[in-house]
Amino acid sequence: MSAKRLFSWHRFHITQQIQRYPDGIERDVTLMEHPGAVVIVPIGAQGELVLERQYRAAVNHWLLEFPAGTIEAGEAPLACAKRELAEEVGLAAASWQSLGTMLPAPGFCNEVQHLFVARDLQAVPCHPDEDELIETLRLSPTDLEQQIRIGEIIDNKTIAAYYRTLLQDH
Secondary structure (H helix, E strand, O other): OOEEEEEEEOOEEEEEEEEEOOOOOEEEEEEEEOOOEEEEEEEOOOOOEEEEEEEEOOOOEEEEEOOEEEOOOOOOHHHHHHHHHHHHHOEEEEEEEEEEEEOOOOOOEOOOEEEEEEEEEEEOOOOOOOOOOEEEEEEOHHHHHHHHHOOOOOOHHHHHHHHHHHHHOO
16 A cells, blocks of 8 residues: 655654555554664673663653664664664674564554674674763673562563563573
8 A cells, every 4th residue: 555654754754544454444544664673682791681771862761771773774683783782882792693573562653673682792882873872781680670670671672672582591
């Protein structure tokens, strides 16, 4: 179906289109088109998890979260993950494992997030984007779980990616 673009900002677009639903009825839908993103679970040599404390203007709040970022045009998800890990927390990884994908907001957005675990970490130059205020920290799995339990970690992609990581290890 053809889409009418209502609004564009950077790589994000709000579109309106007619879609045929599984029941055969055509409906007018408005959605946000997103180029996709990556979420990285960096695990250090002692099993510690590397997170970032990042200011998020949309919620006017500092969040604890795993490194993540939007895929550039023509960029493969793993290449994006490697780029974002270096840019945001100054790390490179020798070992990468895909944890598959997830849909963070399928009610209104077509974003697909690609999840990765990064291991065998080494320091590299850190170059966050101009609008990214980021502090890096390392937490043990027990401490991370406590931060989730008490509501200090409320970022859904971080919680879901951590849970996916736990399921891979069992």
